[in-house]
Amino acid sequence: MPRAPFQILVLPFRHADDQFEFAVLRREDMNIWQAVAGGGENDETPAQAALREAAEELGLARPTPLYPLQTTASVPARFFADRVHWPTGTYVVPEYAFATDLTGIEITLSQEHTALEWRDYKAAHDALRFDSNRTALDELHERLLASDLPRPVA
Numbered sequence: 001m002p003r004a005p006f007q008i009l010v011l012p013f014r015h016a017d018d019q020f021e022f023a024v025l026r027r028e029d030m031n032i033w034q035a036v037a038g039g040g041e042n043d044e045t046p047a048q049a050a051l052r053e054a055a056e057e058l059g060l061a062r063p064t065p066l067y068p069l070q071t072t073a074s075v076p077a078r079f080f081a082d083r084v085h086w087p088t089g090t091y092v093v094p095e096y097a098f099a100t101d102l103t104g105i106e107i108t109l110s111q112e113h114t115a116l117e118w119r120d121y122k123a124a125h126d127a128l129r130f131d132s133n134r135t136a137l138d139e140l141h142e143r144l145l146a147s148d149l150p151r152p153v154a
Contacts, residue, residue, distance in 0.1 A: 006049075
């Protein structure tokens, strides 16, 4: 079954020493820093894909709360091999952003990534390669400071 024509982004965060830290992951194939990213499989919704991708890429032993963010972006369809299976005229796919709280949770990276670093907001923002990752981080950081996380979807 081809990948669904959408992208997800999951920003892991944790509480540490009265501040928030954000996980950035170094991609093995591109040598860049990003958040958890991936696409839907079969008939998954974006939230279901985000839960699965976070579990796979971070080696999570149990599901963690997943907070939907308002941030959305568009990714050119030409970057995806499965584009040939999508409807004619699909030139961009939406990217949906989520956050997950990993305070006190052990992480085991998948082979998609060579490193994970916990950074404060500014250092994480500076490290992230893609604008969509930085915009989602901006939203998450503001929400955390305002104690205004949305209701988790799972």
